[in-house]
Amino acid sequence: MSEQSRSQHQRPRKGGKPRQGGGQRSGPPQPRDPARRVAYDVLRAVEQRDAYANLLLPALLNERGMYGRDAALATELTYGTLRWQGTYDAILETCVDRSLSSVDAEVLPLLRMGSHQLLSTNIPPHAAVSETVDLARRVVGQHRGKFVNAILRKVSARDLDAWIEVIAPDRERDPSGYLSVVQSHPRWVVKELARALGERARDGLVRTEQLLIAHNDRPKVTLVAKPGRAKVADLEESGAIPGRYSPFAAYLPEGDPGAIREVRQNRAAVQDEASQLVALALTRVDARGTDGLWLDMCAGPGGKAGLLASLAGQGEARLVAAELQPTRAGLVAGAVRRAPRDAGRAIAADGTRPAWKPGSFDRVLADVPCTGLGALRRRPESRWRRGPENVTALAPLQHELLTNAVEAARPGGVVAYVTCSPHLDETDVIVRKVLDEREDLELLRAPDYLDEVPDLAAGPEGRYVQFWPHVHGTDAMFLALFRKKPE
Numbered sequence: 034m035s036e037q038s039r040s041q042h043q044r045p046r047k048g049g050k051p052r053q054g055g056g057q058r059s060g061p062p063q064p065r066d067p068a069r070r071v072a073y074d075v076l077r078a079v080e081q082r083d084a085y086a087n088l089l090l091p092a093l094l095n096e097r098g099m100y101g102r103d104a105a106l107a108t109e110l111t112y113g114t115l116r117w118q119g120t121y122d123a124i125l126e127t128c129v130d131r132s133l134s135s136v137d138a139e140v141l142p143l144l145r146m147g148s149h150q151l152l153s154t155n156i157p158p159h160a161a162v163s164e165t166v167d168l169a170r171r172v173v174g175q176h177r178g179k180f181v182n183a184i185l186r187k188v189s190a191r192d193l194d195a196w197i198e199v200i201a202p203d204r205e206r207d208p209s210g211y212l213s214v215v216q217s218h219p220r221w222v223v224k225e226l227a228r229a230l231g232e233r234a235r236d237g238l239v240r241t242e243q244l245l246i247a248h249n250d251r252p253k254v255t256l257v258a259k260p261g262r263a264k265v266a267d268l269e270e271s272g273a274i275p276g277r278y279s280p281f282a283a284y285l286p287e288g289d290p291g292a293i294r295e296v297r298q299n300r301a302a303v304q305d306e307a308s309q310l311v312a313l314a315l316t317r318v319d320a321r322g323t324d325g326l327w328l329d330m331c332a333g334p335g336g337k338a339g340l341l342a343s344l345a346g347q348g349e350a351r352l353v354a355a356e357l358q359p360t361r362a363g364l365v366a367g368a369v370r371r372a373p374r375d376a377g378r379a380i381a382a383d384g385t386r387p388a389w390k391p392g393s394f395d396r397v398l399a400d401v402p403c404t405g406l407g408a409l410r411r412r413p414e415s416r417w418r419r420g421p422e423n424v425t426a427l428a429p430l431q432h433e434l435l436t437n438a439v440e441a442a443r444p445g446g447v448v449a450y451v452t453c454s455p456h457l458d459e460t461d462v463i464v465r466k467v468l469d470e471r472e473d474l475e476l477l478r479a480p481d482y483l484d485e486v487p488d489l490a491a492g493p494e495g496r497y498v499q500f501w502p503h504v505h506g507t508d509a510m511f512l513a514l515f516r517k518k519p520e
């Protein structure tokens with residue numbers, strides 16, 4: 034294998050042997066290896082009942098009183114295993130003498146987790162196998178523990194580079210297949226991301242590969258200092274570093290964001306920098322007329338609504354933040370609470386059956402439900418959950434919500450269409466369809482409203498904004514800005 038291809042699949046060597054009995058507060062007796070047990074419980078819940086790792090893991094760590102090195106190991110095992118699942122499954126297919134899909138859902142996470150320790154961490158191989166087998170005996174019984182032992186011994190026969198030689202298709206002949214295995218993404222996702230980047234397989238998929246590598250990196254925790262309520266300098270006092278592009282962003286290199294005073298007081302929040310910037314772009318377009326009422330039509334859980342309410346409150350405007358699901362509308366209410374001038378109001382409402390009169394709003398944001406293929410860094414399991422059928426199923430709703438957003442805007446008003454997915458069927462195709470159907474809509478040059486950020490332009494005449502993890506260090510968020518033509 035060439036040096037170049039070797040570096041392409043090198044993983045960060047993280048984690049380490051857990052301190053025996055260390056890292057826990059006093060309390061009820063802990064299982065022998067609490068870190069692996071937490072990771073296993075999360076992975077099994079993800080596999081069996083579609084749990085979200087980013088919600089369940091912190092809850093379990095908290096419930097079991099784990100912090101420090103044990104929590105770090107549990108986190109590494111959980112996220113690492115989920116990110117690299119595609120590569121490990123390809124390896125495991127060759128080690129199991131039947132189809133991997135026939136392996137019990139309680140056992141599969143043990144095989145993947147053991148493979149992660151063996152192939153991508155600095156945990157000594159004998160410890161990786163024996164600790165995982167010990168856990169297996171406890172959670173799935175003696176017999177299946179033996180099966181786990183036999184398979185992990187086969188996995189341990191090669192290192193990752195040697196396994197890649199065995200399992201990956203030839204890069205020249207099948208670049209998508211190669212990247213799918215080596216960078217652990219479903220093949221259809223590799224193809225769609227290449228399409229969104231404008232790359233053809235025969236040209237080698239160089240930028241696609243950079244994007245996939247970025248998806249497998251641990252993302253920064255980014256905070257937003259809500260304007261009028263906190264400043265980036267306040268967050269710097271807690272160890273955060275000013276963001277690269279957004280005037281409200283700060284990166285938190287380590288530590289729990291929930292421990293930061295401004296976050297606890299709802300004067301700051303966790304929010305990706307691209308999410309901040311697309312909301313900011315909407316407010317920067319000249320409203321050409323009244324500018325008193327804004328609508329966030331799909332507001333839950335409230336990231337953009339929190340920022341928009343603060344920006345509205347610094348001027349003369351008010352924000353209505355609508356969300357279909359009542360529980361999520363409750364989160365939105367929390368996010369807009371105590372905005373300057375109390376400028377934000379959350380309502381539970383269906384954007385496809387508007388509770389407002391047409392033409393009521395000066396600015397409208399439609400941050401529509403999407404596949405989330407732009408947030409794969411933060412939700413590692415979602416790449417395995419989505420399929421092309423989800424893209425197809427979402428299209429009518431995305432189209433309807435954008436159409437209703439345009440209806441909600443007054444003539445001359447501004448509309449933003451946002452997705453956290455770069456998939457062209459969720460972005461360009463929806464925008465073109467609505468533009469084709471309406472004569473009252475002008476597509477603005479969105480990158481002009483974010484001129485502090487380089488390399489954003491995408492789509493027809495570069496009029497869309499497309500953020501990329503490998504270019505901007507953000508989620509792959511998409512923005513199209515429109516003006517509704519005056520009557």
Ligand SMILES: C[S@@+](CC[C@H](N)C(=O)[O-])C[C@H]1O[C@@H](n2cnc3c(N)ncnc32)[C@H](O)[C@@H]1O
Nearest residue numbers: 331332333334335336337357383384400401402
């Ligand atoms: C991509 S998320 C929005 C993220 C949000 N803007 C933020 O920054 O936190 C899409 C939201 O739209 C909501 N939703 C789905 N269908 C809707 C509808 N018909 N009307 C209003 N909201 C809807 C979903 O429940 C989800 O909370």
